[in-house]
Amino acid sequence: MSTTGQHPAVDADELRRRVRDLLDAHPPATTAPLDFLRARFDAGLAWVHYPAGLGGLDAPRSLQAVVDAELAAAGAPDNDPRRIGIGLGMAAPTILGFGTDEQRQRLLRPLWTGEEVWCQLFSEPGAGSDLAALATRAVRDGDDWVVDGQKVWTSSAHIARWAILIARTDPDQPKHRGISYFICDMTDPGVEVRPLRQITGEAEFNEVFLTGVRIPDSRRLGEIGEGWRVAQTTLMNERVAIGGGRVPREGGVIGLVADTWRERPELRTHDLHQRLLRLWMESEAARLAGERLRQQLAVGQPGPEGSAMKLAFARLNQHISALEVELLGEEGLGYDDWTLRRPELVDFTGREAGYRYLRAKGNSIEGGTSEVLLNIIAERVLGLPPEPRTDKDVPWKDLPR
Amino acid sequence: MSTPDLLYSEAEDDLRAAVRSLLTDRCPPATVLSEAESGRAHDVALWGALGTEMGTAGLLVPDKLGGQGATAREAAVVMEELGRAVAPVPYLTSAVLAAGALLGCDTGQEPVARLLGALAEGRTVGTLAVPLSTMAGVSGPPAATVRADGDGTLSGQVSSVAGAAGADVLLVPATGADGYGLYAVETAETSVTVEPLTSLDLTRPLAAVTLTGAPARRLAGPDRAAAAIERALLTGAGLLASEQLGVAEWCLTETVRHTKERHQFGRPVGSFQALKHRMAALWLELVSARATARYAADALATDSPDTPVAVAVAQAHCAEVAVRAAEECVQLHGGIGMTWEHPAHLYLKRAKSDEIALGTPGRHRQALAGLVDLAAPTG
Numbered sequence: 118m119s120t121t122g123q124h125p126a127v128d129a130d131e132l133r134r135r136v137r138d139l140l141d142a143h144p145p146a147t148t149a150p151l152d153f154l155r156a157r158f159d160a161g162l163a164w165v166h167y168p169a170g171l172g173g174l175d176a177p178r179s180l181q182a183v184v185d186a187e188l189a190a191a192g193a194p195d196n197d198p199r200r201i202g203i204g205l206g207m208a209a210p211t212i213l214g215f216g217t218d219e220q221r222q223r224l225l226r227p228l229w230t231g232e233e234v235w236c237q238l239f240s241e242p243g244a245g246s247d248l249a250a251l252a253t254r255a256v257r258d259g260d261d262w263v264v265d266g267q268k269v270w271t272s273s274a275h276i277a278r279w280a281i282l283i284a285r286t287d288p289d290q291p292k293h294r295g296i297s298y299f300i301c302d303m304t305d306p307g308v309e310v311r312p313l314r315q316i317t318g319e320a321e322f323n324e325v326f327l328t329g330v331r332i333p334d335s336r337r338l339g340e341i342g343e344g345w346r347v348a349q350t351t352l353m354n355e356r357v358a359i360g361g362g363r364v365p366r367e368g369g370v371i372g373l374v375a376d377t378w379r380e381r382p383e384l385r386t387h388d389l390h391q392r393l394l395r396l397w398m399e400s401e402a403a404r405l406a407g408e409r410l411r412q413q414l415a416v417g418q419p420g421p422e423g424s425a426m427k428l429a430f431a432r433l434n435q436h437i438s439a440l441e442v443e444l445l446g447e448e449g450l451g452y453d454d455w456t457l458r459r460p461e462l463v464d465f466t467g468r469e470a471g472y473r474y475l476r477a478k479g480n481s482i483e484g485g486t487s488e489v490l491l492n493i494i495a496e497r498v499l500g501l502p503p504e505p506r507t508d509k510d511v512p513w514k515d516l517p518r
Numbered sequence: 519m520s521t522p523d524l525l526y527s528e529a530e531d532d533l534r535a536a537v538r539s540l541l542t543d544r545c546p547p548a549t550v551l552s553e554a555e556s557g558r559a560h561d562v563a564l565w566g567a568l569g570t571e572m573g574t575a576g577l578l579v580p581d582k583l584g585g586q587g588a589t590a591r592e593a594a595v596v597m598e599e600l601g602r603a604v605a606p607v608p609y610l611t612s613a614v615l616a617a618g619a620l621l622g623c624d625t626g627q628e629p630v631a632r633l634l635g636a637l638a639e640g641r642t643v644g645t646l647a648v649p650l651s652t653m654a655g656v657s658g659p660p661a662a663t664v665r666a667d668g669d670g671t672l673s674g675q676v677s678s679v680a681g682a683a684g685a686d687v688l689l690v691p692a693t694g695a696d697g698y699g700l701y702a703v704e705t706a707e708t709s710v711t712v713e714p715l716t717s718l719d720l721t722r723p724l725a726a727v728t729l730t731g732a733p734a735r736r737l738a739g740p741d742r743a744a745a746a747i748e749r750a751l752l753t754g755a756g757l758l759a760s761e762q763l764g765v766a767e768w769c770l771t772e773t774v775r776h777t778k779e780r781h782q783f784g785r786p787v788g789s790f791q792a793l794k795h796r797m798a799a800l801w802l803e804l805v806s807a808r809a810t811a812r813y814a815a816d817a818l819a820t821d822s823p824d825t826p827v828a829v830a831v832a833q834a835h836c837a838e839v840a841v842r843a844a845e846e847c848v849q850l851h852g853g854i855g856m857t858w859e860h861p862a863h864l865y866l867k868r869a870k871s872d873e874i875a876l877g878t879p880g881r882h883r884q885a886l887a888g889l890v891d892l893a894a895p896t897g
Contacts, residue, residue, distance in 0.1 A: 245852050247782035270853055314858035316848070316866070387894055388880030439841070442718075442870060447651040447678050449874050452718045471718045474870065475863070478848050479856050486852060488792055508784030516784050 127165070127176040129183045135160060135174075136187040150194035154230040157193070163229045167213065171225050179415040196231045199462055203273060204228040204235030208281050210354045211298075215339040215347050220300070224279070236277035238268040238301060238325055239348070243518055246489045248283075249292045249345055250508075250516065253327060255284035255299065262286075262299065262337070264307075264330040270483065274310045274323035276461060277303045281351060282332075283344045288514040295513055296344035300336040307331070317475045318455040321463055352485075363411060364404055370434055370473060371400040373466060374441045384444050393444075396437050403429045421498045424490045431480035431487055438473040445470055522822070523591075524812040530595045537596055540568055541603040547861035553606050554720035554864070559684025560643075565607045569640030575613045576638030578753075583625060584635030585617075590753060594760035594815035601764025601840075604864045606721045608643050610754060610761065611681025616644035618753045619689050619700060622746025623738040630737050633687065633702060645681035646750055647690040647703075647727055653877030654751030655826060655885055659691065659698070659744040664729060666694025671709070671731040672701055680875070682725040683714045690727075690734065691747055697740035700747060703732045719871035721864055752829055755876040756814035759832035762840035763804070763811045765869050769840075769847035770800050772862070776851055793850060800843055807839040827889050834882040837873040844869040 143156045157163055158172045162184050167173025189195075198205055205228070212224055227233040244251040253266025264284055274280070280301040287295035301308070307330035312320030339347040367375055378385065378393060406429070410422045442449040453469040465473060481487040495501045508516055526534070544564050553561050569575035577593045579585020586592075593614060600609055620634045636642035652660045664674030672692050682688060688703045688710070705712055709732040717724045738746055774797055777788030787793060814832035817825040844866040848855035855862045873879065887894055 240853070242854075243781075245782065246787075247784075250782065250784075315856050316858065316863040318858070386878075386880050386884065388878075388883060435845075439870075443873060443878055443880070446874055446878065447649045450650055450678050450718055450724055450871055452716045455716060455720070475866070478845065478866070481849055482852055482856060487849075488790075491792070504783075504790065506783065511784070518781050 127174045127180070129180055132162070132165065132174075132176065132180055132183050133187055135162060136184055136191075140188075140191050140193070145191060145193045151230060151232065153194055154196050155226070157188075158226050158229050162188075163196075164209075167225075171213070171221055172229050196229060200273075201228070201231045201234055203237050204233070204279075207237055207351045207354055208235040208279070211281060211338060211347060211351045212300075214350050215298070217335075220336075220338070224300070228279075233278040234273055234276050236271050236273045236280045236303070236323075236325075237351070238271060238274075238280045238282040238327075239351075240270045241267060242269050246486050248348070249296065250513070250518070251283060251285060251296065252518075253282075253284045254288070255286050255297060255332070257286070257334075258331075260334050261331040262297075262334065264299070264301070264327045264332055266327050268325040268327070269313065269322075271310075271313075271323045271325050272321065273461070274303065274325050275312070275459065279303060280325075281338075283348050285513065286341055286344070289512050290342065291510050292508065292513040292516065293345045294342055296348070297341050298338045298344035298347040299332050300338060301327075301330065301332055302336075305330055305332075312457070312459060314457055316478065317472055318452075319458040319460060321460055363408065366401060366404065367397075368404065369400060369430075370437045370441070370465070370477075371397055373473075374437055374444065377441070377444060384446060389440065389444050392440055396433065396440060399429075400433055400437070403433055421494065424485075424494055427484065428481075428487055428490050428494075431477075434473075434477040434480050438470065438477045441470040442474045520820075520822075522813050522816040522820075524809055524816065526595065526812075527591070530592055533592055534595045534599060536572060537568065537574065537599040538602075540572065541599060541605055545603045545605050547604075547864065550604055550606060550721060550864055551858075551861065557714075559681075559714070559723060559725075560608050561606045562684075564605065565640065565643070568605075568607055569609070569613065573640075574609065575640030576617075578613065578617050578621065579634055579638040583631055583638065585638035590757060590815045590818035594757050594811065597757045597760040598764035598767070598811075601761035601766075601868070602768045604721045604765070604768075604861070604868050608645065608681045608684060610722075610758065611645040612637055612643045612685070613640075614757055615646040615681075615750050615754045616687075616689050618750035619646050619746050620737065622749045623700065623742055627737075629702070629735055633737070642687060643681070643685045644687040644689060645679060645685045646747070647676045647679050647682065647688040648747070648751075649676065649678040650680040650722075650724060650871075650875045651678065651877075652751060653881055653885075654748050654755060654829075659747045660751075662691045662693040662698060664690050664692040664701075666692040666696070666699060666701065666734070666736075667731070668695060669731075670734060670736075672703060672729045672734045673731055674729055676727045678715065678724045679727050680722055680724055682712045682727050683723060685712075688727060689737070690729070691743065692734070696736075698743050699736050699740065700738040700743040701734040701736050703729065703734045707732050709733070717871070719867045721868055722871065751876060752825065753818055755833050755882075756818045756825070756829040758872060758876055759807075759811040759814050759829075759836035762836035762869065762872050763807050765840045765865050765872070766800075766804055766807060766836075766843035769843035769862070769865050769869075770797065770804060773797060773800075773847045773850045780852070787850075796846060796850070800846055803839045803842065807836045810835045827886065830882040830886040830889060833877060834879040834886065837869075837879045837882075840869040841866075841873050 139160045161174040163172030165176040166178035255262040255264045282299045282301040286297040307328045309326040311324045313322045313324045314320045452471040576585030577588040581587035617637050623630045690701045709730045711728040713726045715724045780787050810832040814828040817828035848862050
């Protein structure tokens, strides 16, 4: 079976023909959604830029939009990309890049169809922005690795079948060099998932405690001690995934506030008017920058604007939701529900202003804090010298913590 | 205009030390959180110790009416400490707003004096039954949503009242055949419903009040009621600035402490200049916030003609400083600042709620425009 580059170039017409064949063989109206998704994967129409046999056709990535549009028009079921976003956006490209053929065959299809949900066991209480400082240990024992440690801020851990995991395999090496990358079976003994309640009252995330978890060496991704390099692939894809999609004007939180403004003239003040207009224009500017980034990606090169988009969205979400609470005045003093809930997805627009205000506070922390992203822009985009580093060549075990 | 005293007196420092010591013992963040989750309106035992035993409930009430005969300056110091602890006690609602409204009535009248004395003792808890977002000034007293009937009863609803759950008596603005008036209603009456609302600020819960023919005692009629309520709201807004200062102070102090201890990249995160400068900038904002809050307290204490300006400046300024400090506190704590266990969220919720309470910064700036002759553009 071929996995790379064996197919002749597939163009948009060819893809449309294949979509028609798929729809003829598996009419969405009479096919169970999961069966349809499996058939779509097998037809190479899941992610067309993936290799043939692994859900793709080695086609240009930009042609995925053609397939998606045709299938949406035909009323085909989708694979709930938001629910399985970690698998799609982070685990899959890493497995594709570093996995063995056996791993790719076993894992990618149920990942894409949503049969198996993935989570990411990266962050730890002591290793957030400085992820490479992680302390979870993996010790070799025969054909297995025995893993002990604690992970935090794990989305979807309570529904996940698999996790991508980074753990320290050599504490005598400097922190970046002693890490290896594994696939962890979340149903294994020793994996304990606890809800992590946050500022909004709900437990959207989890803490994961790993106690003597045995992971076979066959579920390692990449070489021993090369885990940091593998993780870079995961993280790069995480940042591309954030702020990627196409949005209409007023498509984000600004639309909610704009509608409130239009419908509730009694709430208007001069002060809020100027602030709203400013935020409306900034939202439009960010939207256009996002669209421009999307066009850039379509023609090939992802620019450094990805980090800029995440920064802009975090700032805008925070400023707009802060204004929304203030605009609502007396209503802004209320909250919809403090009950401890465990949503599978963040429902940013389905809840009230107070929730948005509080949840948006996380936008500048999760997936790389704004402070760290600004440093990345300063150093990698502007070429400014880095901060002096005292932790580079020191064995991990000797670092201050 | 005489020169205002913007410092703290020795007596005020002593008062602060006593309040802080009590709150450190009895009101640590973990207690505040469990109290907020208990569903109780406020911490009754803490209020007994602070309001009654320490006498803070009666600070604004003259000696001869059973209070401590202090001024807004001392009350402001208490508010700072309560903000620093996000303490779940009815100080603002009972000792400031309710007592303040009564002080504007004819205290020579027995019912007014008796109620004031009871509030000053802290054993009776009251609140002014207006939405917490109500602002003094601009367009006169808040329009009454309650009707006074000829038989001496009140009917109607008031939304988003702070301190109503847990109050023994409500001071209700109402309109009847005799015009606008301020009335006292006992919450124990079956014709009074106080329905707790889910509030953004877990430590200062709101409630909706419904009166259906509730027996009421009129405390002030059209000649005094509006002015009494206005004065109470102005005092409340002025003193709220001190609470906001306290909130901001805790946030900065905790953030500095955390960033000195939290190591990332092999060093304390507080050693990064990008973070260091932000905390230093926050400190600068606190310097000016303290000055404006002190000026408002002093103006209220001395009944300065500049009081409306002082209050507008303090509210517009301190509200924003408190929100910024709480937001920076969450951000600079990183992930832990987003958790339910860490108290940062209690401060963020108090700061954001306080920003709306008794007038938003924008509305206070608008009020200021009129007071200092800086009219808005027309057309």
